[in-house]
Amino acid sequence: MNIFGRCLAIATVAFACAIAGIYVHKLSPPYAALSVDLIRSVSGVIGTLFAIVLGLLVSSSYATFNSHQADFDSLVSAVANIDFLLKHFPDESDQPRLLLKRMVHRLLERYWPDKNGRSLGEVNYNHLSNDVAEIMAINNAAEKFKNISRDDLNSFREFSSKFVGIQSNIIRSLSSEMPALLLDVVFGWACLLFFLYGCISVGNLLEVFFLLLGVIAIASANFLLLELTNPYQGIFKVSSAAFDLLLDSMIQDPEQSSKPSATSN
Structure with missing residues (x-):
């Protein structure tokens, strides 16, 4: 079920x-009238618990989202520094720079x-092993550059590491999603809260x-949680602008540069 489907399901149930709750009030109005103070007290306790836990969850999800953005900014910085080091050897670094791009x-x-x-597939350590192999290939190529200093080699290894x-x-963070049972419990409190609100309502329009309106607010809170904990899909996504800018500054791929001319012919 996608994010909008889950939010709609929660809104519908709440x-x-x-x-x-309104029907319970109408079926037994005398008991509902006598129990108003108790219902308000219980709903106050549940509402306070719900507000505290929901606030903590949103704050934690937003921190996770910012952490992913910071990780990608650092990743771009590492790649940019590797590319910058390769630029110092223009006659020998074309192939490693193309591999990096x-x-x-x-x-x-x-x-x-x-x-x-396309849609986001599962990201796992198999992808990382492929990247490690290519980073190692770039480092091995750099070791064969003429007049490369030990400091440059250490810098290559540092940024590669x-x-x-x-x-x-990043892969570890993506694998540790928010437990579904936790969300079920928290929004179960919301459903109970709205049932109690209905019990003290006369049911007018x-x-x-x-x-x-309250149900929509609850659904929007769930939407925020799901969006912020899935930072690579949906409306709130980690920005790829840094990678796009980096690509513009990297070496031109001869395969891509030859495509327009091939189509023009």
């Missing part, structure tokens, strides 16, 4: 609980597949309208 293209296709009309470490952190 609103159904509110309507059920093609790896950046694959990173964009892996984490932002919607640019190519940083690249692998950041990628590993205005009250039903305000209950509907």
Whole structure:
């Protein structure tokens, strides 16, 4: 089920609980009238718990989203530094720089597949092993450059290690999603809360309208949680602008540059 489907399901269940509460009120109005103070007290406790936990979840999800953005900024910095070091050896570094650029293209296709009309697939350590192999190939090629200093080689290894470490952190973060049971419990509190609100409501049109507004707010909170914990799809996505700018500054791929001329002929 996609994010909008989950939010719609939560909104539907919460609103159904509110309507059920209204029917309970209408079936036994004397008992509902006598229990108003108790219902308000219980709903106050549940509402406070729900607000505290929901606030913590949104804050944690936003921190996770910012962490992913920071990781990608650091990843771009590592790749840019490797490319910058390769530029110091213009007569020997064309092939390693092309290999590096093609790896950046694959990173964009892996984490932002919607640019190519595809959906995000599972990202795992197999992807990282392929990147490690190519980074090692770039380092091995750099070791054969003429007049390369030991400091340059150490810099290559440092930025390569940083690249692998950041990628590993990104993959690990993607694998540790928010537990579904936690969300079920929290939004179960919301459904119970709306049931209690319905129990002290007489069910006129205005009250039903305000209950509907509350349900929409609950669904939007769930939408924020799901969007922020899935930072590579949906509306709120980690920006790929840094990678796009990096690609513009990297070496021109002869295969891509030859495509327009081939089509023109």
